[in-house]
Amino acid sequence: MTAPTPAPFVLASASESRLKTLRTAGIEPIVVVSGVDEDQLVGLPPAALALALAELKCRAVADHPDVPRGALVLGCDSVLELDGEALGKPGSPEVARERWHAMRGRSGVLHTGHALADAATGRVITRVASTTVHFADVTDAEIDAYVATGEPIWVAGAFTLEGYGAAFITGIEGDPHNVVGVSVPVLREMAAELGHRWTDLWRRA
Numbered sequence: 001m002t003a004p005t006p007a008p009f010v011l012a013s014a015s016e017s018r019l020k021t022l023r024t025a026g027i028e029p030i031v032v033v034s035g036v037d038e039d040q041l042v043g044l045p046p047a048a049l050a051l052a053l054a055e056l057k058c059r060a061v062a063d064h065p066d067v068p069r070g071a072l073v074l075g076c077d078s079v080l081e082l083d084g085e086a087l088g089k090p091g092s093p094e095v096a097r098e099r100w101h102a103m104r105g106r107s108g109v110l111h112t113g114h115a116l117a118d119a120a121t122g123r124v125i126t127r128v129a130s131t132t133v134h135f136a137d138v139t140d141a142e143i144d145a146y147v148a149t150g151e152p153i154w155v156a157g158a159f160t161l162e163g164y165g166a167a168f169i170t171g172i173e174g175d176p177h178n179v180v181g182v183s184v185p186v187l188r189e190m191a192a193e194l195g196h197r198w199t200d201l202w203r204r205a
Contacts, residue, residue: 012061026202046086053077054113080157105137131174
């Protein structure tokens with residue numbers, strides 16, 4: 001019996017971590033960066049902000065001429081919630097340092113918004129996945145050294161689970177992939193809701 005040809009899968013994100021996660025899970029995405037201005041939405045609660053940004057990115061790319069017919073288009077965005085505030089990418093060493101002084105020895109919730117569009121039907125569904133992250137009580141010197149690597153400056157919440165920051169995360173509650181930027185179990189459920197069996201999306205040798 002011939003295996004079905006996977007539907008084209010488009011990732012509306014420049015995130016190398018999301019791309020690697022999807023590839024490891026058997027998906028080979030086409031990357032089309034949305035170019036959405038992440039600063040255009042203000043005043044939303046953290047989870048709502050992550051979801052709104054994910055949907056903006058998804059819809060922007062779904063209409064892109066480089067998107068194949070019948071493709072599934074995934075937009076994602078992550079923010080860390082600490083004290084009710086949404087913390088995205090620090091953007092500078094100074095802000096990253098401030099974030100870590102506030103986070104150390106505490107816990108935050110990493111929200112990732114997911115928006116998946118079926119280009120064949122125009123249907124878009126959305127989900128938020130949330131994972132609690134426990135941060136180590138790192139020293140000032142460790143914070144300075146971490147910021148100096150450049151890693152925390154351009155990632156949501158000023159940390160990564162799979163890089164230098166791994167040593168400063170003492171535990172998580174929830175899906176670890178969600179912390180990296182895309183919850184694969186959630187994505188499987190979303191694909192099924194759009195009528196696509198997850199295993200049919202795996203790349204074929």
